[in-house]
Amino acid sequence: MWNIARSATRSLRQSRRFSAAIPGPCIVHKRGTDILHDPWFNKDTGFPLTERDRLGLRGLLPPRVISFEQQYERFMNSYRSLENNTRSESASVVSLAKWRILNRLHDRNETLYYRVLIDNIKDFAPIIYTPTVGLVCQNYGGLFRRPRGMYFSAKDKGEMMSMIYNWPSQQVDMIVITDGSRILGLGDLGVQGIGIPIGKLDMYVAAAGINPQRILPVMLDVGTNNQKLLQDNLYLGLRQPRLEGDEYLSIIDEFMEAAYTRWPKAIVQFEDFQMKWAFETLQRYRKRFCMFNDDIQGTAGVALAGLLGAVRAQGKPLKDFVKQKIVVVGAGSAGIGVLNMAKQAASRMLGSNEILESNSQFWLLDKDGLVTKERKNIDPAAAPYARVPGELEGLGEGATLLDVVKKVKPHVLLGLSGVGGVFNEQVLRAMQQSDSCRPAIFAMSNPTMNAECTAADAFKHAGENIIFASGSPFEDVPLGNGKVGYVNQANNMYLFPGIGLGALLSGARLISDGMLQAAAECLASYMTEEDIAKGVLFPSISSIRHITTQVGAAVVEAAVAEELAEGHGDVDPKELSHMSKEDKVDYVARNMWYPIYSPLVHEK
Ligand SMILES: NC(=O)c1ccc[n+]([C@@H]2O[C@H](COP(=O)([O-])OP(=O)(O)OC[C@H]3O[C@@H](n4cnc5c(N)ncnc54)[C@H](O)[C@@H]3O)[C@@H](O)[C@H]2O)c1
Ligand SMILES: O=C(O)C[C@H](O)C(=O)O
Ligand SMILES: [Mg+2]
Numbered sequence: 001m002w003n004i005a006r007s008a009t010r011s012l013r014q015s016r017r018f019s020a021a022i023p024g025p026c027i028v029h030k031r032g033t034d035i036l037h038d039p040w041f042n043k044d045t046g047f048p049l050t051e052r053d054r055l056g057l058r059g060l061l062p063p064r065v066i067s068f069e070q071q072y073e074r075f076m077n078s079y080r081s082l083e084n085n086t087r088s089e090s091a092s093v094v095s096l097a098k099w100r101i102l103n104r105l106h107d108r109n110e111t112l113y114y115r116v117l118i119d120n121i122k123d124f125a126p127i128i129y130t131p132t133v134g135l136v137c138q139n140y141g142g143l144f145r146r147p148r149g150m151y152f153s154a155k156d157k158g159e160m161m162s163m164i165y166n167w168p169s170q171q172v173d174m175i176v177i178t179d180g181s182r183i184l185g186l187g188d189l190g191v192q193g194i195g196i197p198i199g200k201l202d203m204y205v206a207a208a209g210i211n212p213q214r215i216l217p218v219m220l221d222v223g224t225n226n227q228k229l230l231q232d233n234l235y236l237g238l239r240q241p242r243l244e245g246d247e248y249l250s251i252i253d254e255f256m257e258a259a260y261t262r263w264p265k266a267i268v269q270f271e272d273f274q275m276k277w278a279f280e281t282l283q284r285y286r287k288r289f290c291m292f293n294d295d296i297q298g299t300a301g302v303a304l305a306g307l308l309g310a311v312r313a314q315g316k317p318l319k320d321f322v323k324q325k326i327v328v329v330g331a332g333s334a335g336i337g338v339l340n341m342a343k344q345a346a347s348r349m350l351g352s353n354e355i356l357e358s359n360s361q362f363w364l365l366d367k368d369g370l371v372t373k374e375r376k377n378i379d380p381a382a383a384p385y386a387r388v389p390g391e392l393e394g395l396g397e398g399a400t401l402l403d404v405v406k407k408v409k410p411h412v413l414l415g416l417s418g419v420g421g422v423f424n425e426q427v428l429r430a431m432q433q434s435d436s437c438r439p440a441i442f443a444m445s446n447p448t449m450n451a452e453c454t455a456a457d458a459f460k461h462a463g464e465n466i467i468f469a470s471g472s473p474f475e476d477v478p479l480g481n482g483k484v485g486y487v488n489q490a491n492n493m494y495l496f497p498g499i500g501l502g503a504l505l506s507g508a509r510l511i512s513d514g515m516l517q518a519a520a521e522c523l524a525s526y527m528t529e530e531d532i533a534k535g536v537l538f539p540s541i542s543s544i545r546h547i548t549t550q551v552g553a554a555v556v557e558a559a560v561a562e563e564l565a566e567g568h569g570d571v572d573p574k575e576l577s578h579m580s581k582e583d584k585v586d587y588v589a590r591n592m593w594y595p596i597y598s599p600l601v602h603e604k
Contacts, residue, residue, distance in 0.1 A: 026598040032056040035600070039110045040213050043597050046071055055602055068597055071112055075105060076120075095132040096139065102127055106202075107146055110212050114595040117206045122542050125203070129493065131447030131472045133199040134184045140192035141234050148198055149217030151191065152255050153238050154247075160258040172263045173214040173504050176200045177255070179222055181242065181274040182295075182333075185418030185450030188274075190224030191237025196272050200294070200496065207544040208497035208552065209592025210504075216266075218259075222251055252281060260289055265507060265568075267500045269294050278333040279381055290503055292511045296337035298492035298499060301520030302538075303338040303414065303442065304345055306469055306490045308524045309537035310412055310440035313467050322346045324361060325435065327410040329401060329452065330417035330445070331366035331382045338416065339364065339385055341520065344513070363387065363408055367417075369398035402426050411436035415452030418445045423453035428461035437465070438535075444471040444490050459485035467535045486535040494538055495519050498548045502555020505591055506565035506576060518558035522551045549592070553584040 028041050035041050035055055045066040052058045066074075082101055086094045102124065105113045117124050126132060136143060150167060152160055180193025197217035204210040223240040224230060230239050243251065259266060268291040270281055282293045292298070311321050326342065328335045339362055346361065364371045364385040371382055372389040374397040389396045392407045405413065405427055413431055415423060423443060431439050441462055443452035448470075455474035458466060464479050469490035477485035499519050503511050526539055526547055539547050559565040560576050567573045571587070579587060 023596050023598040025601045027603050028055070028600045029603060031602060033060060036060060039106065039108055039113075041600055042109045043068075043111065044071060044109055046597055051600060055600060068112070068115075071109075072116060075112065075116055079116075092135055095127060095135060096143075098127045099132050099136055100143070103143075103145075107148075111595045111597055114205050114212060117202065118545070118595065121206055121544060122540070125206075125493070125541055126473050128202045129199045130184060130491065131449075133195050134186055134447035137183050137189050137192045137195040138186060140189075140195060141232070141236055144236060149194060149219065151194070151219045151221060152251070153221040154223060154240070154243055154251055155238065157251060157254065160254045161261065164258040164262045167216060167262075169213050169216075171214050172216045172259075172266050174201060174204050174210050174267050174269070174500050175216045175218055175259060175263075176204075176269045176271050176294075177218040177220060178270075178272045179220045179242075179252075179274075179277065180224065180237075180272070181277065183272050184446040185420075186447070188224050188226045188229075188242075190226055190229050190235070191219055191221045192229070193272060194219040200269065200271055203493050203544075204497050204500060205593070207493065207548045208501040209545065209548075209594060210497075210501065211593040218255070220251060220255055222248055248277070249280075249284070252277075256285060256289060256291075265290075265504075267291065267503050267511075269496060269500060271295065273333070275333045275336075275379075275381075279336075287510060290508055290510055292499060292503075292516070293333070293337075294492050294496045295333045297341075297511075297516050298496040299334045299416070299444070300337040300341035301495045301499075301516055301523065302490055302492050303444070304341050304520045305494075305524035305526075306440070306442060306488070306537050307342060307412060307414075308345075309527060309532055310436075310438070310467050312529065312532045313438045313440075313535060313537070314411075314436055319349050322349055322361065324411040325363070325408055326361055326412045326414060327363045327365070327401075327404055327408060328385075329365045329413070329415045329422060330419075331364050331371060331379065331385075332416065332418070334416040334444070335364070335366075335414075336381045336385075338414065341516075343384075344517070345520075363404055363410065365401055365404060367419075369400055370395060370404055372397040402430060405430040406433070409433050409435045410439075412440040412442065414440075414442040414444065416444050417452060418450050419452065420445070420450045421453065423458070425457070425461050428453060428458060431462040431466070438467055439463075439465075440467040440469070442469045442490055444469070446471040446491075448472040448474070455485065455487045467537065469537060488535075488537045489541065490538065493541075493544070494523055494547060495551060497544070498522075498551025499555055501548060501552035501588065501592075502559065505552065505568045505571075505588055506556040506559035507568040507573075508555075508559040508564045509566060510564060512558070512562055512564060514562050515555045515558040515564070518554040519551045522554035523547065526550065545592070549585060549589050552588040553581065556584050556588065557581060 176197035178193045178196050180190045181188050183189040183193040201215040201217050205212045221237045222243040223238050225242050229235045270293040278293050285291050362385050371386050373386045374389050395407050441458045451470050456477050458468045459477045469488035471491050473489050474487045476487050479485050565573050565576050
């Protein structure tokens with residue numbers, strides 16, 4: 001397993017100090033108001049007088065120069081006032097107001113926006129990411145002010161190769177793409193799903209230090225099957241049913257060809273595609289392009305790290321993972337992705353595939369209950385996990401979750417169903433009879449209202465010694481006597497930034513299972529025994545840059561080991577292969593962008 005080099009904190013601090021002392025110049029091809037209206041370059045009242053002269057800004061701004069620190073303070077003060085002034089409003093009104101104030105800054109001054117985001121990631125992630133981003137997507141029509149990212153629609157067929165050159169940035173490193181067909185647990189939101197790639201890429205900047213001038217959120221609008229949106233006159237996407245079959249695939253193919261023609265070294269993350277296309281596109285492109293599907297592969301790695309943590313929390317050796325009984329609720333792209341990766345991990349531990357043929361440790365349920373070999377029209381991806389009906393007395397095809405939990409007495413109950421409240425009081429109470437001394441309950445569906453249960457209900461009904469994780473954040477739960485039920489956030493945000501960053505900095509040809517496994521193992525081994533004993537399976541989101549550095553370096557290491565690394569910039573494969581693990585951590589840390597005002601140099 002990857003050995004965590006905590007010295008990366010030092011390198012991060014060093015590189016930050018260094019960049020703060022001598023910020024490199026930034027070439028800009030515009031002048032005057034064009035700069036003020038470009039959030040990549042705009043410094044608002046922060047432009048020094050000499051720069052105002054050089055760039056034709058003199059007279060276009062009030063005369064006082066305000067420092068970056070003062071601008072930062074001013075923004076945080078308005079944010080705090082907004083918090084104070086909205087105390088009596090509903091939670092969703094407050095969240096949307098917070099999103100708006102952050103979004104306005106994003107649209108105006110990206111450097112300041114990303115600095116406040118990085119410094120306050122624990123408070124701001126729930127606004128720019130799950131759960132508020134779900135609300136934003138649902139209300140996208142009303143919130144829309146300025147476009148962000150690119151939109152390719154079914155009407156653009158044949159045009160994408162030229163359209164891709166409309167994007168103003170010469171270099172793109174990270175693309176997150178969705179077709180809006182399964183936005184969090186909220187279903188088909190059509191073009192309104194663009195909020196998800198935007199939020200994911202904000203996390204790339206905040207957690208992985210990807211330069212925001214090199215990110216591209218993409219919406220592929222192939223129609224929607226959401227009747228409400230189809231009937232809405234103000235809906236901003238194509239008002240037609242979703243394309244299917246070859247017509248659908250030809251649109252995605254055309255986009256991928258166009259994107260890789262212009263930016264052959266870009267990484268593409270597929271996000272929130274409905275299950276059938278999530279698996280099909282992954283299979284179709286993963287050997288040809290450097291891409292991955294976050295819902296299948298990122299989620300699987302995070303869940304595996306959580307499952308291994310749950311074994312450690314029981315005071316058992318890791319190899320006991322193969323004896324854990326795991327009930328997965330939700331047989332979609334995320335649930336099946338988790339099972340596939342967990343199965344691979346168990347096979348590696350046993351050193352043999354055969355023993356696992358029966359998949360005896362896994363139980364899978366979908367909307368029709370327990371999946372067994374009697375299931376009609378079973379999805380091929382779910383088939384390997386179908387149980388023999390009646391192998392446990394009374395558990396036949398379609399058995400209810402309650403019956404499964406009562407009979408199986410699982411060590412882990414993991415929800416990726418998108419259905420809020422399916423872990424109801426009875427189900428949670430039944431988990432008290434689990435065969436584990438510390439049963440794990442992972443309610444991983446997003447956003448908050450779609451979580452399989454709340455943290456408070458889990459501790460109340462399943463007992464105080466459970467290990468709890470949710471996909472969207474919940475507050476820790478006071479248990480009385482000063483004790484606290486710890487809430488983990490099991491979200492793919494702990495892995496996708498490091499997977500993308502590691503793939504980018506190694507110049508990987510493709511993203512292999514080995515690279516994903518290295519990422520998951522890195523996350524799994526990140527927590528100390530002391531943390532784990534307290535039920536803490538994942539690091540605090542406040543240290544997301546640190547964990548992402550480690551994950552990124554682990555991914556580089558795996559890419560080099562598998563001879564997939566083609567190098568990045570002036571670092572060639574040979575140099576990468578000569579780096580020690582520590583060197584790789586330093587290399588990753590050094591290449592992370594950090595928001596500071598750079599001197600702008602005008603070039604025609
Ligand atoms: N925490 C994370 O990092 C993370 C990552 C990916 C997905 N998710 C969440 O997981 C959920 C599912 O995502 P997906 O891509 O797998 O969706 P999906 O649509 O592909 O699959 C959903 C599955 O849930 C099943 N289901 C529906 N109702 C059910 C019920 N009452 N009981 C049991 N199963 C039921 C469906 O039959 C289907 O198999 C979403 O809410 C998503 O936000 C969370
Ligand atoms: O977006 C998230 O918060 C996690 C995940 O990708 C999801 O689809 O729910
Ligand atoms: Mg997702």
